[in-house]
Amino acid sequence: MNLGLLAAAAGHALAKDHANLAAHAVMAEAVRRLADESLPLQGGLLMHAIDTADLIGRGDDTDQLLRHAEALLEEEEQTIESASLLLRLARRKQRLGDSDNALTVLKRAEAMFEALGVERGAAICQGEVADILTGRGETEEALRIRREVELPVYERLGDVRSRAVTMGQIADILADRGEPDEALCIYREEQLPVFDRLGDARSRAVTMGKIADILAARGETDEALRIRREEELPVYERLGDVRSRAVTMGQIADILTGRGETDEALRIRREEELPVYERLGDVRSRAVTMGQIADILKGRGETDEALRIYREEQLPVFEGLGDVRSRAVTMGQIADILAGRGETDEALRIRREEQLPVFDRLGDARARAVTMGKIADTLAGRGETEEALRIRCEEQLPVYERLGDVREKSVVLYKIASLKIETGALERGEAQGIYDALAEAFEIAKSLKIPDGVGATGLLLGQILVLGSHYDDASKVLEAADAAYKVLGNEAGAAAAAEMLAMIEARRDQ
Numbered sequence: 001m002n003l004g005l006l007a008a009a010a011g012h013a014l015a016k017d018h019a020n021l022a023a024h025a026v027m028a029e030a031v032r033r034l035a036d037e038s039l040p041l042q043g044g045l046l047m048h049a050i051d052t053a054d055l056i057g058r059g060d061d062t063d064q065l066l067r068h069a070e071a072l073l074e075e076e077e078q079t080i081e082s083a084s085l086l087l088r089l090a091r092r093k094q095r096l097g098d099s100d101n102a103l104t105v106l107k108r109a110e111a112m113f114e115a116l117g118v119e120r121g122a123a124i125c126q127g128e129v130a131d132i133l134t135g136r137g138e139t140e141e142a143l144r145i146r147r148e149v150e151l152p153v154y155e156r157l158g159d160v161r162s163r164a165v166t167m168g169q170i171a172d173i174l175a176d177r178g179e180p181d182e183a184l185c186i187y188r189e190e191q192l193p194v195f196d197r198l199g200d201a202r203s204r205a206v207t208m209g210k211i212a213d214i215l216a217a218r219g220e221t222d223e224a225l226r227i228r229r230e231e232e233l234p235v236y237e238r239l240g241d242v243r244s245r246a247v248t249m250g251q252i253a254d255i256l257t258g259r260g261e262t263d264e265a266l267r268i269r270r271e272e273e274l275p276v277y278e279r280l281g282d283v284r285s286r287a288v289t290m291g292q293i294a295d296i297l298k299g300r301g302e303t304d305e306a307l308r309i310y311r312e313e314q315l316p317v318f319e320g321l322g323d324v325r326s327r328a329v330t331m332g333q334i335a336d337i338l339a340g341r342g343e344t345d346e347a348l349r350i351r352r353e354e355q356l357p358v359f360d361r362l363g364d365a366r367a368r369a370v371t372m373g374k375i376a377d378t379l380a381g382r383g384e385t386e387e388a389l390r391i392r393c394e395e396q397l398p399v400y401e402r403l404g405d406v407r408e409k410s411v412v413l414y415k416i417a418s419l420k421i422e423t424g425a426l427e428r429g430e431a432q433g434i435y436d437a438l439a440e441a442f443e444i445a446k447s448l449k450i451p452d453g454v455g456a457t458g459l460l461l462g463q464i465l466v467l468g469s470h471y472d473d474a475s476k477v478l479e480a481a482d483a484a485y486k487v488l489g490n491e492a493g494a495a496a497a498a499e500m501l502a503m504i505e506a507r508r509d510q
Helices: 003-016 021-037 043-055 059-075 080-095 099-115 119-135 139-157 160-176 180-198 201-217 221-239 242-258 262-280 283-299 303-321 324-340 344-362 365-381 385-403 406-422 431-448 451-467 471-488 491-509
Strands: none
Touching: 080 099, 080 119, 099 119, 119 139, 119 160, 139 160, 160 180, 160 201, 180 201, 201 221, 201 242, 221 242, 242 262, 242 283, 262 283, 283 303, 283 324, 303 324, 324 344, 324 365, 344 365, 365 385, 365 406, 385 406, 406 431, 406 451, 431 451, 451 471, 451 491, 471 491
């Protein structure tokens, strides 16, 4: 059979159904031969091949095919296919950590779409720019693009689906920076009705999954699990979408892990996820899942096996794919284990030399702040509390404030207060500053309905209030902490809050 026709047929099937295993098998072989043999390709077939190579995690083939694309772009006049190839080239550059060049290529693609009068294509390019800016932490500009550039185009074209998708991307940003109520409103009112009206069961299931993400983060795990099991899985099973089913099973495993049900979570990873990705030939998703298995093992104290997985099952894959971000994240997991073992010098070296430079190059302010926080954790564990406190106050807090991420701001405020106590701030008469940090952190956690935040912050805030003999305020805070710990099933936390409440009552009776 003609290889081009074979690949085109399989690519068409993939475009309609990414879970089509037969199409994956055919296209994977076609991609390999197309990349290896440097066959002359037309733009449409080349796009199918690039999309498939990227989908199934074949980084080397993707790069080889993109080199074909660059050669083709030098020869061809401006066409929709040429602009679309530029869009794919930009995406690959971004994945490789070259966001500046990705933006340059996107501008070129956008200009080509505009010259061709393809308004939708130009809007898509702007959306890709917004994705890059979101990754860099420039969420205000990303939101501006979504609201002022993309949405008007889709509204003018009467494209209700693309409008709904863009509204969802706006909600994603809001959820990430700690505005879950507004995000939920968009998912429920701007997306779900559109997908219901269009009969788009897949998009509806995806949106329900976003809602479940927020509920799980708030500790509403029963409802989150119900959504996964009753609103998502049946849809993907009915569609025969084995990939999306595997992803959803993984999200169920995430919730179970958070609830301490690690045996069932491991079973899902090993029996429900890995076989699917292996059958699809998806090396990236397999590596990610192996890392999630390692995360569970690390949490259970099986650090030798966790390290082996990070080093042997993940790093080689991400290096082969040229995925610098995922490599840096995995190095961070290795650093976590080393720090826990007391190998703090090597852990700090990894943070400073293997992670920070990557996030700096990517312009990822959030990931940089998270890594600086890990450095602060290590330094605090070594007794270097003054430097740890400086990092929290100067390297983390301003970033989260600039990003509008109140969730992470709450966490950092709690850690700042804890470090101030460790450095003797109470003895120096600086209780007010500690109270201010904890009170703000507590109110944020309450407003966002984050039970672990309410519990931990409330317990410490209650103690500070008791020291100042503010028993009524302390009781209210500790009662909230007690309730939060009970939601989490944290018996030790609930007992500590109850003990403090009993002490307050005893003092009142004196």
